[in-house]
Amino acid sequence: MRSRRISRVGTLLFLGVILVLIVAACAPSQSASPKIVIENVWARPTRSGMGGKVTSAAYMIIKNEGNEPDRLVGAMSDVAEHVEIHQSIMEGNVMKMRPVEGGLEIPAKGQVELKPGGYHVMLIGVKQPLKPGDRFTLILEFEKSGKKTLQVEVKEM
Numbered sequence: 001m002r003s004r005r006i007s008r009v010g011t012l013l014f015l016g017v018i019l020v021l022i023v024a025a026c027a028p029s030q031s032a033s034p035k036i037v038i039e040n041v042w043a044r045p046t047r048s049g050m051g052g053k054v055t056s057a058a059y060m061i062i063k064n065e066g067n068e069p070d071r072l073v074g075a076m077s078d079v080a081e082h083v084e085i086h087q088s089i090m091e092g093n094v095m096k097m098r099p100v101e102g103g104l105e106i107p108a109k110g111q112v113e114l115k116p117g118g119y120h121v122m123l124i125g126v127k128q129p130l131k132p133g134d135r136f137t138l139i140l141e142f143e144k145s146g147k148k149t150l151q152v153e154v155k156e157m
């Protein structure tokens with residue numbers, strides 16, 4: 001009888017130690033995570049692009065104040081049919097752009113600037129003309145941090 005009680009207490013103690021170890025492993029100070037902060041958000045006015053599609057592009061600084069990298073994997077907005085993450089590159093004397101394959105990495109304790117001639121969020125098939133002073137909502141999707149909703153102001157370049 002006595003030995004059974006001791007073994008039950010021992011089992012509870014053992015489970016208690018395991019629980020403490022699990023909680024310690026999950027404590028915020030122990031875990032690595034990204035912390036995304038987005039600044040200087042703006043977009044250029046619409047213009048007619050290739051194939052007659054009306055386009056715009058959004059620019060911003062994406063900071064990661066966390067200690068783990070994250071990745072911008074997608075974007076969406078009600079104002080456009082498609083939204084893609086693009087990179088502009090020079091091919092000879094011609095500026096071309098292409099979708100960023102596999103998402104755009106935002107390094108830990110670092111930042112990536114989206115700016116004219118570089119990375120940008122491409123709005124394709126914009127439904128209404130965007131003029132300087134207009135505002136619209138843009139949602140960015142990050143691999144780890146999830147969705148971030150931004151208010152974008154249209155400005156002349």
Ligand SMILES: [Cu+2]
Binds near residue numbers: 057086087097098120
């Ligand atoms: Cu583009």
